[in-house]
Amino acid sequence: MTDPLLTLRPWSAPEVTSWGRLPMNAVDRRTGAHSLDGDWRFQLLSAPHAPVGGAWSTTVVPGVWTMQDTDDPLRSTVDLPQYLNIRMPYAEFPPLSPVDDNPTGVYEREIHIPADWAGRRVVLQVGAAESVLLVHLDGRPVGISKDSHLAADFDLSDLVRPGGRHTLRLTVVKWSDASHIEDQDHWWHGGITRSVLLYATDPLHLADVTVRASRDGELIVDCRVRDAGGALPEGWYVSGELDGLALAQDREFDRANAEDERVSAFLGEARMHTRVPEVRAWTAETPELYGLTVRLHRADGSVADTSRHRVGFRDVEIVGRDLLVNGERIYIRGVNRHDFHPLTGRTVSYDDMRADLVLLKRFGFNAIRTAHYPNDPTLYDLADELGFYVVDEADIESHDHAHEIADDPRYLNAFVDRVSRMVLRDKNHPSVIIWSLGNESDYGANHDAAAGWVRRHDPTRPLQYEGAAKRGWADPDLASDIACPMYAPLEDCVAHALSGEQTKPLIQCEYSHAMGNSNGTLADHWAAIEATPGLQGGFIWEFWDHGILQSVNDGRPVGRGGAGLYDNGVTAPGHRWAYGGDFGEKDHDGAFIADGVVFPDRTPKPVMYEHRELAAPVRLELFRHEGLVVSNHQHFRGLEWLTGTWELALADGRTLTAPATLPALLPGETAVVPLPLDLPEDGGEAWLTLRVTTAEDLAWAPAGTEVCAPQVLLRAAVTAGEAPVSGGVVEVDEDGLLVHPLLTAAPTLSLWRAPTDNDELGGMALRWRTWGLDSLVRKVVSVRRDGDTVTVLAEYAGTSGVVRHEQVFTPVEGGIRIDERADLPEEFDDVARVGTVFETVAGLDRLQWFGQGPWESYPDRSGGAPVGHHALPVDALFTPYLRPQESGGRHGVRRFTLSGPDVTGLVVTPDEPRQVSVTRYRAEDLTAVAHHDELVPRAGCVVHLDAAHRGLGTASCGPDTFPSYLVAPGVHRWSWTLHIL
């Protein structure tokens, strides 16, 4: 018998968004449901029309077969993850997909219907499947669903027998018309990514519940009631309870009055309405939630159905050009988040999501854009609970064929379907403050249709869509209430805000691309945002580096069993973080998938510490050298949840501390407090830091967690160069290279760094290679002795220019002073660095320094790394970006010591705070390999001390660094001393 679901070929019919699927709603049926997660029988077919008949293997649901390793030979070799940014992985135009090469997973298992479900409505819920789901029960067709990141519910009541066993089959077709609108920039997978469950309700049930709660305490609960039998029974009613406060059905709406045209025989509508006195309002800073229980009763008072919700009382509105939460113009310190996991691909557990959000809270983020589809439902529960503002984005991205699809009427239904289903699911979450129509899908009538639906259904929230906003940030007619550009140059944003033309809040939906060693100028962005009314923040791209844990030997993903094989961003031997191309894909977009602020194991990258500081709830300023101005930079709460410690770091090596009591300040208030510590007369440069920590255990941080560490300079350094001593000896060889017992490579000039992803994709690395900066040829011009001093003049020849470099070696007490000068020709007008590089003997394993730290910092990403006395093992200085590149730098270094237990150490003191890096790798070691695990550490240290170091910028996708962070041609001078410890 031909199967009607297959005959329909729904995978090439965009008009078919579903069949037999129940309407989406906000009644959470997960609690109390029967889980169907676990082992299922599985076959992977080459195409949906291929016969099912091979051997069954076993697989785990939820899971994507592209990540799962089983004994099925086809699955493990043919269909692995593939990473593409924009391009579709096949040539067929929408709505078509490959006919014969379309991996199709067939999942089967027995289900048991409890005998006591007799007379109940039995529903199957498939949490998410990509990209087409076909459902059969005992060989009979049940339904179809598309929309890979939202659940599909199917009523099985007529097909099941209480107490009976049935065979449930879920067929998941990987490629379809829907793939063309799910062309997001991440890995392509196939399978079932969220839980499958079975639940039962009374035939009389809550079909939907809509909760509206505003900051003045007004609560409106609208219920939709249906009965599986069709006609509603006489006398049903609803009741509710909000943390002990009873809610009754609104009398104005008289169910008994058949004259009231709203009273329907088959669609029940009821409202409960109250005002909660002295309500505790919800904000991301104060995520106050109330528990609401809604009950549906039969005429005799018995309960037919119950629905539980957590309610946050808050308002969101746009007034003028400002986005307000509870009347306050908030800042959006956001990040874009995918549902991602390095072992499962897409399936994320409660613990995973909680860990994501806890980490984001600890690093000062207050907002999430669910790029680029509705995330797992649990994420929103956690966002409500921990406090995040969410831009909820519909699963629509037609990047490769955006223009054609935006106005294609065959896709109209899909656009409205996806946007409306998201809104229907998530409308009750206080965390959701903005709806997004999707991403990178051009702009067409299909968007306007979806926008129309949202505006009618949920007038309580603004709507945004980047594709519309870019047609005119101030244009009122477009389907975006927010000007939400991506990667807009900061000066354009500021100019718009100052133009007098701005009509909408300007909140970048993506900015500061975090690929590799990146996020330069983030602090400049925030300085401008806070200084410019009209700018309210944005969402960093993105949270995750989507590296998949891969066994290097067989090139396959290390599925669910890989835990323990990674730590602090580094994989265990024999493993690596795979990116595009690592699974043998012919077409791929390489490391562009590794562009997050955390590593695939969620280890924060150094930028997180800068972000934490930029988001600091407490700020510090020096007040006429007599006191300090402490300010509360939050929107909604005081400082009582915080405490602190003062720390005074002196250049002479001392760090003095004192407990801090934070003043009681309302949001926006400031207070002057006296200096907490006496500044010693001696001791040199002095920095005062307020280490702010949580005063008590919070949902997202135990007491004592550092929240920020604002710092002020109390006394500047007085630099007195070290005086020469006579009789000291400087030894140089015939090439003018310093001979020193602790150095295995003498100090030479360096103009190059292992290109960062920004350097590569922004075109700088290409220029540097063209200029020959990666392979400068050094030639000594002269070596001159003048008393104890030796002057070496050398030339470094690139392919299109020569740099003259002079080093003057002068003996000083216990060491050598090196005064350097480099003359860069005009053609080298934007180099990576100008500085010294040398290498040390083995055994110097520990770096101590006075300067910014402890984490990595660069000239345009140096916030949140306070000046102080820091110490780390040399191996811990390097940041293991997935594709090796310049890393491990420390900004503003005033002095450093390299030492080890078994060797004599050395001390380097630059003339002024400099960019320094100490690693086990030469720049060319880093460029020679594609993955971190291929690096072979050197025994000694490679030390860079830079007179100037180029900013990092974000040019892999977005603006480069600012001109002030570039390295100019012309004369550079720097000097430093080298002492033996």
Ligand code: GAL
């Ligand atoms: C944006 C896009 C994201 C991602 C990013 C680059 O244009 O919306 O999905 O591709 O660029 O990493």
Ligand code: MG
């Ligand atoms: Mg895209």
